[in-house]
Amino acid sequence: MRTIAIMNQKGGCGKTTTTINLGACLAFLEKKVLVVDLDPQAHATLGLGLNPGDYSKSIYDLLMGRENAPMAIEQVIIHLNENLSLLPSEIMLSAAEPILLQRDHREQYLAGVLGQIQDRYEFIIIDCPPNIGILTFNALFVCTEAIIPIESGLFSLHGLAKLLDTINIVNLRRADKIAVTALATMFDRRTRIAHESLDELKKYMAGNVFETLINFNIKLKEASSLGKPISDYAMNSTGFDDYLSLAREVLLLKKQSRARKKEEQEFIRPVITKDGVVFTYYSPKANKVYVVADFNDWKTSDTPMENVDGTGVWQTIVPLPSGRYEYKFFVDGQWVSDPDNPNKIENEYGENSYIEIK
Numbered sequence: 001m002r003t004i005a006i007m008n009q010k011g012g013c014g015k016t017t018t019t020i021n022l023g024a025c026l027a028f029l030e031k032k033v034l035v036v037d038l039d040p041q042a043h044a045t046l047g048l049g050l051n052p053g054d055y056s057k058s059i060y061d062l063l064m065g066r067e068n069a070p071m072a073i074e075q076v077i078i079h080l081n082e083n084l085s086l087l088p089s090e091i092m093l094s095a096a097e098p099i100l101l102q103r104d105h106r107e108q109y110l111a112g113v114l115g116q117i118q119d120r121y122e123f124i125i126i127d128c129p130p131n132i133g134i135l136t137f138n139a140l141f142v143c144t145e146a147i148i149p150i151e152s153g154l155f156s157l158h159g160l161a162k163l164l165d166t167i168n169i170v171n172l173r174r175a176d177k178i179a180v181t182a183l184a185t186m187f188d189r190r191t192r193i194a195h196e197s198l199d200e201l202k203k204y205m206a207g208n209v210f211e212t213l214i215n216f217n218i219k220l221k222e223a224s225s226l227g228k229p230i231s232d233y234a235m236n237s238t239g240f241d242d243y244l245s246l247a248r249e250v251l252l253l254k255k256q257s258r259a260r261k262k263e264e265q266e267f268i269r270p271v272i273t274k275d276g277v278v279f280t281y282y283s284p285k286a287n288k289v290y291v292v293a294d295f296n297d298w299k300t301s302d303t304p305m306e307n308v309d310g311t312g313v314w315q316t317i318v319p320l321p322s323g324r325y326e327y328k329f330f331v332d333g334q335w336v337s338d339p340d341n342p343n344k345i346e347n348e349y350g351e352n353s354y355i356e357i358k
Helices: 013-028 043-047 060-062 091-100 108-119 134-142 160-171 192-204 220-224 237-250
Strands: 002-006 033-037 085-087 122-129 147-150 179-185 270-272 276-282 287-294 312-316 323-330 334-335 344-346 350-357
Touching: 002 013, 013 033, 013 043, 013 085, 013 147, 013 179, 013 237, 033 091, 043 287, 060 091, 060 108, 060 122, 085 134, 091 134, 108 134, 108 237, 108 312, 134 192, 147 160, 147 287, 160 270, 160 276, 179 192, 220 237, 276 323
Parallel strands: 002 122, 002 147, 033 085, 033 122, 147 179
Antiparallel strands: 270 276, 276 312, 287 323, 323 334, 323 350, 344 350
16 A cells, blocks of 8 residues: 655645545546545545535544544545545644644554555545644655645745655654655746746756646636546546646556665755755754754854744754854753764764755
């Protein structure tokens, strides 16, 4: 079984449209598919023809079920046709995040839910929330692959470094790595910016981009507004042709062949962006984390890090000129070198991590 997380914290990139139509086109090709709507906005649920009140249970009930008496997933799954099923969402799912954050193994709850039906589907397609929170972490810990839809336009790569860094954090804690592939969406062949942004995307992702392009097509918007996948609404449209092509390309991919070797797939940490250096440290139980370095005269309280959405991923961006910098993390009063940066240097006090900016 292949579990694919469709994710991007940037809105308007075609994330939910891709979830719905990739799932529907895989089902059209006679594959057993379960769409999991993990977004509290429930757009994938609406886009597959269900409205609030049409169903009594959702993914919220499964995630919040009592540990000693978990709800059976079959009580929630809605069978849309012979090959396509849905695990619906609802606005109450937004209340699940603060509850999960108080629990142990908070990132494993979705894996526990989907473990009930591991052999019943060939594909599980997860529509992630448009943010990097604990629900997205749950998707990352259960998926085998991730597809990142990227709109073809100005600022299309904005936020991609943070998303890839988050995936890398999860990969460091998994035995098998998530295969990550970008998908160019809303592509307008008539514009120069679309072609330029596609070239930039291919460079940024080191070629890990689908050959299929999802062209801008009004039929896709019409289908979503009517609660239908494009395969049920307009099979003679460019939108259907594109998503059917994507489904066939996904079928041709073998996770093992598309996943790069560990040392090639991991992104060098910290990440250097145009806005500065993104320092990241993962510690769900930490209360305070700081970057302490030669660039802030080793002052333990000058550069605090933020716990991103309470996920335990601590980050901060520091604008730095070219040069070499030594640093450590100061975690609840304890000095810690960067466990995800292989670049280390010994000194009389122990070991520092370092980064070089060219």
